[in-house]
Structures are given as C-alpha cells and as structure tokens.
Amino acid sequence: MSHYERKIRTLFALWDTNKDGKWAFEDWEHVADNLVQFGNLDVEYINALKEKWHKIWEHFHPCRDEKSDAYLTEELLVTAFKGMASAKNGANDDSRKKIIDDVTHLFFDVVDTNHDGFISKEEFEVLYRSFGIQPYKPFALASFKRIDTNADGLISRDEFLATWEDYMFNTTDADNGNRLWGPLTGETITI
Numbered sequence: 214m215s216h217y218e219r220k221i222r223t224l225f226a227l228w229d230t231n232k233d234g235k236w237a238f239e240d241w242e243h244v245a246d247n248l249v250q251f252g253n254l255d256v257e258y259i260n261a262l263k264e265k266w267h268k269i270w271e272h273f274h275p276c277r278d279e280k281s282d283a284y285l286t287e288e289l290l291v292t293a294f295k296g297m298a299s300a301k302n303g304a305n306d307d308s309r310k311k312i313i314d315d316v317t318h319l320f321f322d323v324v325d326t327n328h329d330g331f332i333s334k335e336e337f338e339v340l341y342r343s344f345g346i347q348p349y350k351p352f353a354l355a356s357f358k359r360i361d362t363n364a365d366g367l368i369s370r371d372e373f374l375a376t377w378e379d380y381m382f383n384t385t386d387a388d389n390g391n392r393l394w395g396p397l398t399g400e401t402i403t404i
C-alpha cells in the first residue's frame with residue numbers, strides 16, 4: 214500500500230471518531246464539541262465555529278443535509294482522494310482545487326480561534342487534541358514546525374493552504390507531509 218493511500222486511511226481513522234466504519238455527521242459534531250471544550254471558546258463564537266465546521270462536512274458529502282444519515286466509508290474516501298490526486302492536471306483540476314481551497318480556508322478560520330489571522334501553537338494543539346491524536350502536543354508541534362515554513366512561530370493562511378495542497382496532491386512516499394496528522398495507520402513512531 215502506498216504512503217498516499219495510508220495517509221488517507223489515517224485521515225479516515227481520525228475522522229471516524231466512534232470507529233464504526235462510517236464517517237458521519239455525528240463524528241464531525243463530536244470533534245466540533247471537542248474544539249469548543251478544549252479551546253475554551255467564547256460563547257458567542259461557538260455557533261460561528263459550528264457553522265464553518267458543518268460546511269466542511271457538507272463539502273465532502275454528496276447529500277448536503279446535516280440531519281440526514283449520509284456517511285462516507287473508508288474505501289469511498291480513499292477512492293475520492295486518489296481521484297483528486299490523479300486528476301491534478303486533468304480537466305477537473307480547477308473545480309477540485311477550488312473545493313480544497315474552500316475547505317482549507319474554513320479549516321483555517323475554525324482553528325484560528327482568536328481571529329488574529331494566524332494559527333498559534335496553542336490553537337494548533339487544540340485541533341490535534343480534538344481529533345484524539347495522542348500524545349497530541351509532540352505530534353502537533355512536529356507538524357506545526359513543518360507547516361510554519363518561514364519559522365516565525367505562527368502559521369499564516371498561505372502556509373496552511375500550501376501544506377494542504379501538498380497533503381492532498383503529493384503522492385510520493387518520501388514526503389514527511391504524509392504524517393501531517395501523526396503516524397500513518399499501523400505505524401509506530403516514538404516522538
């Protein structure tokens with residue numbers, strides 16, 4: 214199995230929080246609740262965060278209704294991502310890239326909880342903790358350093374977008390970006 218496939222399976226395992234083999238709305242909502250709890254968010258920001266978080270979910274699910282029982286399986290996610298990566302230079306590239314851009318902007322806005330236009334180490338840690346990555350601090354820090362390419366101690370929107378584009382479209386095995394969300398499925402890394 215290629216690293217590319219393993220990283221998509223790793224992503225699925227993170228997103229399927231109740232581990233029932235379906236990435237469904239309830240999984241996504243569970244992460245949103247964690248973001249609120251671990252991020253100590255202001256009450257007035259909670260609804261805005263959830264709205265953005267729900268939009269990310271809707272981008273990935275053909276049925277755009279959060280109350281439906283729509284879900285994606287691991288195999289469907291792998292197929293979708295592989296299709297996206299292989300179509301990079303194809304006719305659909307622009308529309309696929311736009312979806313990635315839209316999702317990445319939403320993701321950035323959710324993680325930048327104090328809205329200063331940058332993701333701090335603390336804000337980034339909350340994201341990793343919310344997805345249940347353990348131990349979340351060292352894995353978050355390792356990825357933070359990788360994303361913060363100008364090493365100013367903050368993740369800018371451009372740095373975040375560049376990382377996601379690489380994550381989605383880079384299919385090489387050697388790339389450390391494969392481990393953006395911690396170890397790959399079945400891999401043990403001491404950190």
Ligand SMILES: [Ca+2]
Nearest residue numbers: 325329331332
């Ligand atoms: Ca911030």
Ligand SMILES: [Ca+2]
Nearest residue numbers: 361367368369
């Ligand atoms: Ca930076």
